[in-house]
Amino acid sequence: MLEQTYRTSHEVHTTMEVHGCVGGWDGDKLTVWESSQGVFPQQKDLAKALGLPLSSVRVIGHYMGGGFGSKAELSKHTIIAALLARKTARPVKLFLTREETFLCVGNRPANTMTLRAGVGKDGTLTALHLVARGTVGAYREWAMPGMLVRFLYLLCPNVRTEETECYINAGKARSMRAPGFPQGAWALEQMMDALAEKIGMDPVDLRLKNIPTFSQRRGNQPYTSTGLKECLVEGARAFGWNQARSLPRQEGPIARGVGVAACLWGWTGAPPATAVVKLFADGSVNLNIGCTDIGTGVKTVMAMVVAEELGVAVEKIQIENADTATTQYAQVTGGSQTVVLSAPAVRAAALAVKHQLLEIAAAELKRPASELLIKDGKVAPVNEPEKGKAFSDLQGLNQRQELVGIGYRDPYPPGKVPLPFVAHFAEVEVNTRTGEVRVVRMLAAHDSGRVMNLLTYRNQVFGGVTMGIGFGLTEQRVLDRQTGKMVNANWHDYKIPTAKDVPADLTCLPIDPHDTECNSVGAKGLGEPATIPTAAAIANALYHATGIRATESPITPSRMLQLLTEHKGRS
Amino acid sequence: MLRQFSYKRAESLTDAIGTLRQPGARVLAGGTDLLGCVRDGVFDTRTVVSINGLAQLRGIRRTPNGGLRIGALTTLAEVAENDTIRRDYAVLAEAAASAASPQLRNQGTIGGNICQRPRCWYFRGNFHCLRKGGDMCYAVNGENQYHCIFGGSGCFIVHPSDTAPALVALEAQVRIAGAHGSRTIPIESFFVLPEKNLKQENVLANDEIVTEILLPRPVADLRSTYRKVRERGAWDFALVGVAAAAHPRTGPVSIARIVLSGVAPIPWRSFPAEKALEGRRLDADSARDAAAAAVQGAQPLEENRYKVALVRGVIEEALLALA
Numbered sequence: 001m002l003e004q005t006y007r008t009s010h011e012v013h014t015t016m017e018v019h020g021c022v023g024g025w026d027g028d029k030l031t032v033w034e035s036s037q038g039v040f041p042q043q044k045d046l047a048k049a050l051g052l053p054l055s056s057v058r059v060i061g062h063y064m065g066g067g068f069g070s071k072a073e074l075s076k077h078t079i080i081a082a083l084l085a086r087k088t089a090r091p092v093k094l095f096l097t098r099e100e101t102f103l104c105v106g107n108r109p110a111n112t113m114t115l116r117a118g119v120g121k122d123g124t125l126t127a128l129h130l131v132a133r134g135t136v137g138a139y140r141e142w143a144m145p146g147m148l149v150r151f152l153y154l155l156c157p158n159v160r161t162e163e164t165e166c167y168i169n170a171g172k173a174r175s176m177r178a179p180g181f182p183q184g185a186w187a188l189e190q191m192m193d194a195l196a197e198k199i200g201m202d203p204v205d206l207r208l209k210n211i212p213t214f215s216q217r218r219g220n221q222p223y224t225s226t227g228l229k230e231c232l233v234e235g236a237r238a239f240g241w242n243q244a245r246s247l248p249r250q251e252g253p254i255a256r257g258v259g260v261a262a263c264l265w266g267w268t269g270a271p272p273a274t275a276v277v278k279l280f281a282d283g284s285v286n287l288n289i290g291c292t293d294i295g296t297g298v299k300t301v302m303a304m305v306v307a308e309e310l311g312v313a314v315e316k317i318q319i320e321n322a323d324t325a326t327t328q329y330a331q332v333t334g335g336s337q338t339v340v341l342s343a344p345a346v347r348a349a350a351l352a353v354k355h356q357l358l359e360i361a362a363a364e365l366k367r368p369a370s371e372l373l374i375k376d377g378k379v380a381p382v383n384e385p386e387k388g389k390a391f392s393d394l395q396g397l398n399q400r401q402e403l404v405g406i407g408y409r410d411p412y413p414p415g416k417v418p419l420p421f422v423a424h425f426a427e428v429e430v431n432t433r434t435g436e437v438r439v440v441r442m443l444a445a446h447d448s449g450r451v452m453n454l455l456t457y458r459n460q461v462f463g464g465v466t467m468g469i470g471f472g473l474t475e476q477r478v479l480d481r482q483t484g485k486m487v488n489a490n491w492h493d494y495k496i497p498t499a500k501d502v503p504a505d506l507t508c509l510p511i512d513p514h515d516t517e518c519n520s521v522g523a524k525g526l527g528e529p530a531t532i533p534t535a536a537a538i539a540n541a542l543y544h545a546t547g548i549r550a551t552e553s554p555i556t557p558s559r560m561l562q563l564l565t566e567h568k569g570r571s
Numbered sequence: 572m573l574r575q576f577s578y579k580r581a582e583s584l585t586d587a588i589g590t591l592r593q594p595g596a597r598v599l600a601g602g603t604d605l606l607g608c609v610r611d612g613v614f615d616t617r618t619v620v621s622i623n624g625l626a627q628l629r630g631i632r633r634t635p636n637g638g639l640r641i642g643a644l645t646t647l648a649e650v651a652e653n654d655t656i657r658r659d660y661a662v663l664a665e666a667a668a669s670a671a672s673p674q675l676r677n678q679g680t681i682g683g684n685i686c687q688r689p690r691c692w693y694f695r696g697n698f699h700c701l702r703k704g705g706d707m708c709y710a711v712n713g714e715n716q717y718h719c720i721f722g723g724s725g726c727f728i729v730h731p732s733d734t735a736p737a738l739v740a741l742e743a744q745v746r747i748a749g750a751h752g753s754r755t756i757p758i759e760s761f762f763v764l765p766e767k768n769l770k771q772e773n774v775l776a777n778d779e780i781v782t783e784i785l786l787p788r789p790v791a792d793l794r795s796t797y798r799k800v801r802e803r804g805a806w807d808f809a810l811v812g813v814a815a816a817a818h819p820r821t822g823p824v825s826i827a828r829i830v831l832s833g834v835a836p837i838p839w840r841s842f843p844a845e846k847a848l849e850g851r852r853l854d855a856d857s858a859r860d861a862a863a864a865a866v867q868g869a870q871p872l873e874e875n876r877y878k879v880a881l882v883r884g885v886i887e888e889a890l891l892a893l894a
Contacts, residue, residue, distance in 0.1 A: 097572075253888070433884035434800045435877070474803050480693075480713050487692040487714055492806065498672075500804025556802050557810060558716060558877040565880050 001127075002194055003116040006187040007552040008145075009476035010135075011108040012494060013176055017065025019105050020095030023081040029056045030082055036061035036322070037072040037292055038332025043324040045074035050082060058325040067294050068467075069175035070105045072334045102489035106174020107477060109134040109165075111145050113187040118158075119195045123209040127158040130187070136165045137172035148184025148532075151266030153228060153421065155212040169484060175334060177464070178265060178528035182471050182535060186553060189261035189536035193543060202245070203540065204236050207262050207423075215417040217266070224413065225515035225524075227447025228421035232262060235445030238509055239425040245544070255430045256440070259540025261533035262423040265525055269337025273409040274328035277306055277349040278402050279357065283377045283391040285310060285317045287349075290330030291342050292322045296527055297456030298338050302346045304453060305521065309350035310357075311374035312391075336420065336525025339452060341409050344520040348407030356403045360396030365389065410520065418518030421447040422529040424465070426537040430545050435561030439469060439538060441505035449524035451510045461508040461530045468534020470497045473554050573610050580621045584628075584748050584780070590620045591778040592750070598622060598780060600644055601679040603671070604687040611695055613688060613703070628682070628782055631655070637788035643682025643781045647671070650681050650734070660786055662795035662814045666737035669799045672806040682781040685735045685745070685761070686773065689728035689836075690808055691718065701726050701769055716874040717810070720882075722835035726765040727872065729833050730772060731808050735762070736830040736838040737797050740814040743786050749779040758784075762837035772836065793818040793826065798889040800833075800881060809833035811881040815889040817853055824848045824857075829865060829886060834878060841865040844886060858890035 021034040030052065036042050039059040047057045064071065081094040096105070111134040118126035130149045146161035196206040211229055214222045236242070244258040276288040287306050293299045303317045321327055330342055358369040361379035365372065365387065373382045380388025391397060412418060425443040430436070444461045451457050474495040478488045488494045515522045539550050548563045576595075581587030590596055595617030599605055609616045622628060628644040631653050639655060650656060651668035670676060670684065688694070689702070691710060699705035710718045710727045718727040735758070743758045761773050775781070795816035801807035812832035817824050827848040831839040844865035851857040862883040869879050 431884075431888075433888050434881060435884075436800060478692075478714050480698075480709065482709060482713050483698075485697065487696055489696075492690075493692055495803050495807065498803055498805040557800055557881070558875075561877045561880050561884070565877075 013070035015066030024091030141173035145184035225513035257545025261536035352405030450522035464530020472535030659789035
């Protein structure tokens, strides 16, 4: 049995693009252009705040420059802009200043977590008990670390979590990329590392020993797939874990070490989602979906789904999205749920068009639909491609001018749990004279189901790891203890990582479990798992390098130097 | 919000100095620090006087006595990349290269770098602190992890410049133009402690401009380096830095210079550390002794005690890099 208290600091989303909107009225109808992660939830909350029917409120959010959760809900500035616009009978543009985005659009709460954990000599986990406190600002918010322990990726017969949310006079917490999970991983994954050492077991092996194929949290229902074992095994192999782990400690002031941390992301996404696909007479396509592209390449991925199903080039597909008046319902782009929810709806809509197209072609080519193949904008008999017709040459299509398909997101398979898994490996160098910690290399092994697009997949993973490095090493909100005012509400003093803080040797290793059950495209979420275990992996590497357990984030040179000085004093 | 100000492009040095006599007039060179100060209301700005048209303030050239003259408008990038500076005055090239970010180094000037205002978050933020004419220093009982461990009294800022300690280590001189002609002073007497002047970090009068930096003829076989510790790899000021120089390479040290950044309201030359080295071979023992001597008399605040250990660490590391 081990017990340890871990602390994390307040993080702020600090998106590149500040928060803001333009709002204007036409009679009693309001239109708002907003940098938003979800136009439909904002429409709903805005309509409620102003006492209007949904049909009178239009929210448009075609483009946005970063959200990380801070633009997932309605903010006060939008209501203020709407009220001012009504009062003045003019459109009102209202954007927050950079400083305001540090203060009033949310943060990741700081947590203090005391974790007790038991393990048998054979590596079997016996008990986990988490007692956590967090400051959530002046209003209720859910963003606590206990979720990670409850949505445990491991198997443990005795799990208990106690959480207390403390109200303080400071900015309110708001969902921030994997709310609660990076904090929870900071505690649990360092504890796993300590337990492994305690029983003399390799930390990868200890995790492998305790991985279930079912979700303890959800009544032992089986996962639709879990690639966690492969993330750990393949990740360790690609990283060179065994060699790196067994290297002797080198002489001199630079200490080097490697560490691992694993996790799952506990949110599956919740339907509904609707998509409409239109095929026009000239063979071009319009895809209509409600979701926002938060910068993850949502539009690219959705266009690829349509392109594959309808046999048309991606360039022929125009996308209209994120407008409550003209596009179909979608949930907020957050919770790593957008591809998971909308891509199956898009595929269903494309299939609906495909069926109509095949029916028309079957009549005109005098072949059963089952013997026809759609490819490169043409329909042809499977064995006689030369007898094919371009879509634009099909009379039936020309008569109707368009084929419209509507797709809905199916419910999840009952009794099964579709979740993504992840393992991160880190190598660090610690300068024991100065307390500087340098992440030398990282490998991120992810089971997020099917890789929809490798470029955008890697982009998510690299971005997530970068945020994780910020959480572990550089970022913290500082409030003046005398006045309560934030003293580092700017981009110089609030230190997000630069390119120099991210290792050039950064590997993304996708693990695809070929999940045919989670949904019709086989993809699980990626955006949030990418940032959850990074900081814990770095802290574990740091322990391997120095024998010092850095329980408080971020590990700045000053904190590290203090730990090194205390360590030297003890030994 | 950027406040209203008038803008004047100076036709000559005399013209610039004349305009600076007006209340609230500020010099614009690279503008990288001025913009933040104006935006944050750190000082009153009614007129901005650009000196960017004054070609005589640019460029690096040899002086008749074999030294180097660096025009105040020379950018940090130009200083960092200059072959002569890299060869003969390495500590300065390294210090310039370690400042800020590539964009800021392309825009910021060496004159501006030594004249920049402190980064203390109370001074920069919405706090009416002592240095801004208020009646208290918020750092003394507040968030003082980035504040000074030497030379504080009343106010506990650190001087933000990386190039200033390098210039002190090189015993550079500063040429200053004013209404009554120009004067040249050793760079060490350019900076002032709060006990002497709470409102400014240097001796410049309102109507004076730094026009050039003068480096003495290089000392043969003087090895020098700048080592900076910061919280992130770029766009960050020093937690602690050291400009170190030693001569000669082998045998007893006859010239030692150890000047710290990030620890005092001015570049902090550590004479005790230099003394600890002089006459001894540069090795692990003498480096450790010099480092220990450097922190004698340090007066840390509640949150910046780590700087004492950090000073020792960077000095040891920098000196061993020279050995």
